[in-house]
Amino acid sequence: xxxxxxxxxxxxxxxNEEVILKAAEIIFAQRGFGAATTHEIxxxxxxxxxxxxxxxxxxxxxxxxxxxxxxxxxxxxAHDFDENHxxxxxxxxxxxxxxxxxxxxxxxxxIFAKEIISGAPYLETHLRKVINPWINAKAKIINDWIEQGxxxxxxxxxxxxxxWSMTQTYADFSIxxxxxxxxxxxxxxxxxxxxxxxxKMVFAVCGLx
Amino acid sequence: xxxxxxxxxxxxxxxNEEVILKAAEIIFAQRGFGAATTHEIxxxxxxxxxxxxxxxxxxxxxxxxxxxxxxxxxxxxAHDFDENHxxxxxxxxxxxxxxxxxxxxxxxxxIFAKEIISGAPYLETHLRKVINPWINAKAKIINDWIEQGxxxxxxxxxxxxxxWSMTQTYADFSIxxxxxxxxxxxxxxxxxxxxxxxxKMVFAVCGLx
DNA sequence: GTCTATACTGGGATAGAC
DNA sequence: GTCTATCCCAGTATAGAC
Numbered sequence: 001x002x003x004x005x006x007x008x009x010x011x012x013x014x015x016n017e018e019v020i021l022k023a024a025e026i027i028f029a030q031r032g033f034g035a036a037t038t039h040e041i042x043x044x045x046x047x048x049x050x051x052x053x054x055x056x057x058x059x060x061x062x063x064x065x066x067x068x069x070x071x072x073x074x075x076x077x078a079h080d081f082d083e084n085h086x087x088x089x090x091x092x093x094x095x096x097x098x099x100x101x102x103x104x105x106x107x108x109x110x111i112f113a114k115e116i117i118s119g120a121p122y123l124e125t126h127l128r129k130v131i132n133p134w135i136n137a138k139a140k141i142i143n144d145w146i147e148q149g150x151x152x153x154x155x156x157x158x159x160x161x162x163x164w165s166m167t168q169t170y171a172d173f174s175i176x177x178x179x180x181x182x183x184x185x186x187x188x189x190x191x192x193x194x195x196x197x198x199x200k201m202v203f204a205v206c207g208l209x
Numbered sequence: 210x211x212x213x214x215x216x217x218x219x220x221x222x223x224x225n226e227e228v229i230l231k232a233a234e235i236i237f238a239q240r241g242f243g244a245a246t247t248h249e250i251x252x253x254x255x256x257x258x259x260x261x262x263x264x265x266x267x268x269x270x271x272x273x274x275x276x277x278x279x280x281x282x283x284x285x286x287a288h289d290f291d292e293n294h295x296x297x298x299x300x301x302x303x304x305x306x307x308x309x310x311x312x313x314x315x316x317x318x319x320i321f322a323k324e325i326i327s328g329a330p331y332l333e334t335h336l337r338k339v340i341n342p343w344i345n346a347k348a349k350i351i352n353d354w355i356e357q358g359x360x361x362x363x364x365x366x367x368x369x370x371x372x373w374s375m376t377q378t379y380a381d382f383s384i385x386x387x388x389x390x391x392x393x394x395x396x397x398x399x400x401x402x403x404x405x406x407x408x409k410m411v412f413a414v415c416g417l418x
Numbered sequence: 419g420t421c422t423a424t425a426c427t428g429g430g431a432t433a434g435a436c
Numbered sequence: 437g438t439c440t441a442t443c444c445c446a447g448t449a450t451a452g453a454c
Binding site: 029154160166168170172 | 333337390
């Protein structure tokens with residue numbers, strides 16, 4: 001009688017990998033890939049450094065896992081920007097979702113930002129394969145809306161560049177903002193003020209509402 | 210008869226420090242402080258690593274010099290945003306200057322961005338001392354304009370957060386943009402499109418023009 | 419699966435000849 | 437002022453006991 005092979009990854013592996021990924025996210029956000037140390041990540045995960053290498057062979061493999069998780073969150077956030085909505089509700093939903101992501105998921109945004117600023121060494125392939133088709137589809141939707149007279153003429157790609165920058169800056173540059181606003185941490189009101197202001201600007205330039 | 214003391218820094222020191230600072234800017238922008246290596250900076254400056262340490266004792270000292278240069282450029286760019294202008298020309302000038310800085314000075318923007326995203330470990334003091342007073346003065350000018358009925362009610366600080374993000378994203382995220390726009394490098398037209406779109410959005414939300 | 423000890427490498431910094 | 441050789445530590449990764 002054969003021993004049952006482990007068909008699924010063990011419970012304990014599942015759990016530990018999650019702890020490591022969560023710790024890694026924080027350290028990679030603070031330091032970037034190159035400056036992060038496995039020692040510091042291990043400390044944050046409250047386990048010896050050797051265990052990191054047991055679950056993720058190399059620092060690079062760990063980083064790539066973290067990046068992939070981020071992209072997943074990213075893309076699932078963009079689900080209801082489609083041609084079944086009107087421009088106003090599609091854009092408002094999208095902006096509010098992105099701001100909410102910046103509030104609840106600042107580390108992901110920071111890692112992504114550093115990766116792009118560095119020249120996207122680990123992400124360029126993904127960008128070309130995944131994000132490019134995504135934005136092309138969205139740009140087509142916007143251009144259709146423009147043709148149908150539902151919104152004003154606007155460069156769809158540059159509009160997305162600006163929406164991305166305005167929403168993500170509330171994660172990436174939050175330290176600068178708390179210094180300027182003289183508070184320890186941005187609160188929910190700040191994110192609402194931001195969302196409303198961004199929506200107002202985008203609506204105005206799109207001739208909406 | 211005494212030997213004339215070297216009253217000014219030698220010509221050759223002047224020259225070499227400049228070469229090193231220029232090389233360091235590029236490498237720090239790509240890698241961030243922690244991941245940059247003095248070896249790589251020395252290569253970019255076409256001199257042996259030891260010479261770096263001769264001119265700048267430590268990597269940290271070199272980084273701080275680079276940061277200080279950036280802040281200087283930054284602040285001098287904001288000179289003509291004052292109460293002697295009308296809101297429209299002040300804002301338009303400021304946005305065009307910032308976009309032009311992103312185009313001509315992308316490394317500075319990237320180093321600054323990574324420093325802030327990392328939690329501003331080397332810049333927090335400067336931010337509190339220099340940039341905070343700056344934005345408070347500008348916010349006061351804007352609030353005066355609002356009181357005088359020259360522009361619509363708007364949160365001045367958040368308006369600056371958004372202008373900074375929209376203009377600097379054309380330096381920091383230019384790699385992502387060239388992928389999306391399917392070109393090797395952004396050209397002058399892209400920066401003009403950006404400036405015009407940003408100005409349009411800002412004017413709309415401020416009730417200008 | 420966990421952990422200590424350690425091998426090995428790369429990088430910051432310096433000594434000292436030129 | 438320049439440069440080679442080198443010191444030394446920090447960091448990735450692994451061996452091997454438990």
